[in-house]
Amino acid sequence: MAQSIHEFADDPRNRDIRIYVNGEMKPRAEAVVSVFDSGFVLGDGVWEGLRVVDGHPAFLDAHLDRLYEGAKAIAMDIGLDRAGLTRAIYATLAANGMRDGVHLRLMVTRGVKRTPYQDPRVVVGPATIVIIPEFKNPLPATVERGLKLFTVHVRRGYPDVQDNKLNSHSKLNCITACIQAYTAGADEGLMLDPHGFVATCNSTHFFIVRKGEVWTSTGQYCLGGITRANVLAVCREAGIPAFEKSFSLTDVYGADEAFCTGTFAGVVSVREVDGRVFGDGRRGPMVERLQALYRDWIARDVAARKAQDATT
Incomplete structure (x- = not known):
């Protein structure tokens, strides 16, 4: 059976990961966003995938450049500056004791909407920021x-x-x-x-x-x-x-x-x-x-x- 380049071996440690959701570290089962969130309703947001090596996300500056440029292009305020978002990434790694063999998914959406509608002006709060860290390596x-x-x-x-x-x-x-x-x-x-x-x-x-x-x-x-x-x-x-x-x-x-x-x-x-x-x-x-x-x-x-x- 064909396997994607993104296939990986399940790691039991991922059952207990803590996920960053809007400034809080949530257990995996409790890491949720609203059904009114712009990302869920319309796919309105930007994201980055980062590889962690020896405790550091590789090429972090380039990834943040792309993230903030994308947010600016769609007129979305991330709500954290680069320093603040960098601290959030490292805090997520620290909360999970992660240093190597880790992949991070950083996702930012426009936030919660007052009603399911495409106009970005109907959001009623700040952007939604989620950081999912996983012990994940490509299959050899x-x-x-x-x-x-x-x-x-x-x-x-x-x-x-x-x-x-x-x-x-x-x-x-x-x-x-x-x-x-x-x-x-x-x-x-x-x-x-x-x-x-x-x-x-x-x-x-x-x-x-x-x-x-x-x-x-x-x-x-x-x-x-x-x-x-x-x-x-x-x-x-x-x-x-x-x-x-x-x-x-x-x-x-x-x-x-x-x-x-x-x-x-x-x-x-x-x-x-x-x-x-x-x-x-x-x-x-x-x-x-x-x-x-x-x-x-x-x-x-x-x-x-x-x-x-x-x-x-």
């Missing part, structure tokens, strides 16, 4: 065998319809892409842009390797991925030619290697797309190299945050 089997992708009919659209740069709670187009992919027996759906060029996957970003070069989409029709940007930076530092460009499925099918990126699993190889297998179906040398470089990139970010904390 998924990382080892790589992913199987299927090109879906659901497209990434123009920004005047719904801007793909927004990491919003409204993800129905990605969900329908995911459904088509797993129904076809694949792990992720590969999505095209309105012009028929490769855009991204339903929940990760997509790269190919051709003749020693790393290619990814132009970025015009996908979320501004944190891991995606980091991998491009890793390539630049290591002297690996990397390009953001338009390319078609023909380019994909003829590639030497392919891989996906995301906060949860980092860099994961793709073994096949639409039945076309890359190499011998196993992780290639470029993916292996990038995985090692990306681990070092994470370690450097966490070390810099620890040094910063030591001086404040």
